[in-house]
Amino acid sequence: MVKREYMLGNVAIARGIVEGGGQVISGYPGTPSSEIIGTLAGMKERNFYVEWSVNEKVALEVAAGAAMTGVRSVVTMKHVGLNVAADPLMTLAYTGVKGSMVIIVADDPSCHSSQNEQDTRRYSQFSLIPCLDPCTPQEAKDMMPYAFEISNKLQMPVIFRPTTRISHGKSDVELGPVNEDMPAADFQKDLERWVMVPKNARIQHPRLLELQKDILEELEDSPWNVLELSDSSSVGIIASGIASVYAKEAVLKQGIDASFLKIGTYPVPEKKIRTLMENTERIIIFEEMEPVVEEQVRIIAQETGSDVEILGKIEGPVPRIFELNTDVCADVLADVLGLERSDVPADRGEDFDYDRCRVELPMRPPVMCPGCSHRATFHVMKKVYGKNAIFPSDIGCYTLGIQSGTVDTTLCMGGSITVASGMYQAGEKKPICCSIGDSTFFHTGMNGLLNAIYNKADITVTIVDNRTTAMTGHQPNPGMGKLATGEQTTEVCLETLCKSMGAGFVETVDPYDLNKAEEVFRRAKDYKGTSVVITEQLCVIDAKRSGIRRKPFTIDADKCVGCKKCVYLGCPAIEFDVEAKKASINMMCTGCGVCDRLCMFEAISEVKK
C-alpha cells in the first residue's frame, strides 16, 4: 500500500524537494512560505545543503550559483520577497541554469499576513520564466520533481507558486520515491552564457524568446492541465491553481453541466483553451488575484476570431481583490447561469450580520505577546520623542505597535530607515525615530542605515533586537550565531556593525529597564546626526522555550488608584475593571516587570511564593 501522511502544504512541498533530489536550498522566511526550509533544516538526516539567507536577493543568487554548477537548487520566499530578488531573476532568465532551479514564491491572496496582494504569475510573464500553480498540497508535492525535471530539460529556472491555502492547508499526501541520484557540482566556464555583458545579453535575449515555444509545448500536455469536455453544455469553466478546486466544488454542489479546464502551468495551455473555445459559447474564468489566464484567453479569442463570451475579473463578475472560495465561485456561477443558491441566505453580506444576533462582539486584533519587549521600547520612544514625532516602522512583530501609536509608516522590508531619511531630507522638522527588527535590519535595513549615515540624516534608528525572526516562526539570523540547522556560526554584533558603517552614536539597552532606556533615548534624540539605539531583549516566546522563568506580577487593589498608566501599555495580561476602577493582572503575565516600573503608587509587585 502507498504511504499516506497528513501534512501541512509546506511540509508536502519540502517532501517534494526531497523526492526530486534537491541539493541546495536557500530562502528568507516570509509567511506563508517559511515552513518549507524550516522542515528541511529540521530533518535529522540530510543529503542536501539548506540555509536561511539574509534576504531574498541573496537567497536567489545562492540558488542560481548552485544551479550554474549543475546541481538541483531551490529558493523559497513570499511574494513580496521576489521584488527584492527581481534583479537577479530577470537576468537569470537570460543565462538560464545548467542543473535545475526552482524558485518557490508563496502568494498571499487577501493579505492574511502581508502588505499587498501581488501576483507572482506576473513575474513569470515579465521574466519569461515558466510557472507552476498547484491546486492541492498533493499536487504541490508531485509538481516538485517535475519542476526539477523540466528546469533541467529546458535549462531554465522554474517559478513555483503556492498560495496561502496550499502552503498553510493540511491534507493527506501520498508519498513518492526519493531521487537519490545527485549530480556533482562542476562549473564549466562559458562566457557567452554566464557573463551578461551587453554583447552576450544581446545573444541571450533572442534565445530566451525562441525558447518560449519549447516551454509552451513542454507544459501544454503536462499532467497539471486537464480538459474535461461536456457534450451537452455550451458553458466552459477555466480555473487555475487552487481556484480550480473551489470552482469544482461549486459546480458539483449546484449540479452544473459545463466543460472544465483546470490550468496548472504558465504559459497557459493554448491548444486546450482553443479546444474549449471551439466547444463552448461562454467561458467563465476563476483564478486567484490577477486576470492572468483571462488576458491570455482574450488574446487567443482575438487571434482565432472566436466570438465566445469571456467572463472573468477584468469587467467582472469575478472579484479581482481578496481570495476566492467556493461561495464566491458558486455566487458567480449562479449569477451568470441564472441559478438560485438555496444553500445560503440571499441577504448575507461580506461580514456576519451581528445586529441580527443583538450581541456586539469585541474586536480581537492580533497583538504583541504579554511581556513583549517591543511594548516597552515603544513606551519609551513615545515618552522621549513625544506624540508629534514621526515613527516610521518596518515589517515584523513590532508592526503590531500600530496600536501603541509608534508605527506611522510600514512600506516594505527595510523601509523604515530610508523613509525616515527621506522625511528628514524633505525638511521635516518634527523629531523622527524609526524602528526596525534585528532580522529586518540584516535583510535590507543595513543599506538604509549606511545611506542615512552617509547622507547625514538627523534621525534615530531603533533596532528592536529580540534575537530572532519572530513573526515568521523564530528563524535564526546572523545576529544569533546559529544556522538554519542549529549549528553554531559567527555571531554578528549589531553594535559593531553600526559603528563600522560610521554611526557616531550607537548604544545598546535593555528595554525592560525603562529608566535606563529613557536616558539612552534622550541622548540619542539630542545627538546631531544618525543615532542608533539597540533595544535588546529576548523574544518572550523564545525566553519561555529556553527555560527562562520569571515570577508573575500582581496588583494590590488597595493601592491601585485606577490611573490606567499600566493599562495604556496595552499588555494582554493587564485588565481594567471599569466599575471598580481598578487594574488587575491575569494569568498571562510573563513577569517582564514593565508595569511595575511604571506604577507611581507602588501597587504592582512580584507574586510571592
Add this chain to the structure above:
Amino acid sequence: MSAEGISTFDLIIAGVGGQGTILASDIIGKAAVKEDMSVRAAETHGMAQRGGSVVNHVRLGCELGSMIPLKGADVLLALEPSEALRYMEYLAEDGVILVNTEPILPVTVTSGLCTYPDIDEILSVMKEEREVKAFNATDLAKEAGHPQSMNVVMVGAVSNYLPVSVDTLLECVKELVPPKTVDINVRAFEMGRSVTQG
C-alpha cells in the same frame, strides 16, 4: 451540511491564537487519515496567531478545497464563547455548536475600548438559531491536570460526532501531545467525551 460527493464531515474550529486550535485539528485530521479518509484542512498561521481570532476548517472525506462554504459545517467547535458567535455563519442550520464557556478577554476589552458581551446572552442568541452544547472546558482541563489541555477536552467533546473511531482519536492524542502530558490529555479527552455523550 457536508454534501455527498464533496465531503463526509465538515468541522469548524474557532478560538484565540495560543489556545491550541491547530493541535486540535491535527489530532482529528491525522486520525481520519489513519482510517483511510481524505482530509483537507485550512489553518490560521502568521500574524493573526498573536492573540488574534483564529479559525480552522477541517473537512473529512473531502478531496477538493480546504475551505468550508458558509452554512456548510456539521459542527462548530469553539474554544472560546465570543469566537463561537463570530464564526456561526459557517454552521449548517441543523449543525451543532460545542462551546467552551470560559472567555478570553481581548486587549480591546482589557484596556476598556470595547465591552465583552454577557456569556449567557451569547449562549441564548446561539441557542435561538442552533443546537448548542455549552460547558466550561477550561475547568475540566484543570481537573484533568492542566488548563492547557482544554483543546483536548474539546476534541473529546467533538469525538461523539466525528466519523472517526475513539480509539484512533486517542491514539493520535497520545502521538501529538508532549510526551510528559499524555496522561493529563487522555483524561482531558475522556472528560470532554463524557460531556457530550447521550
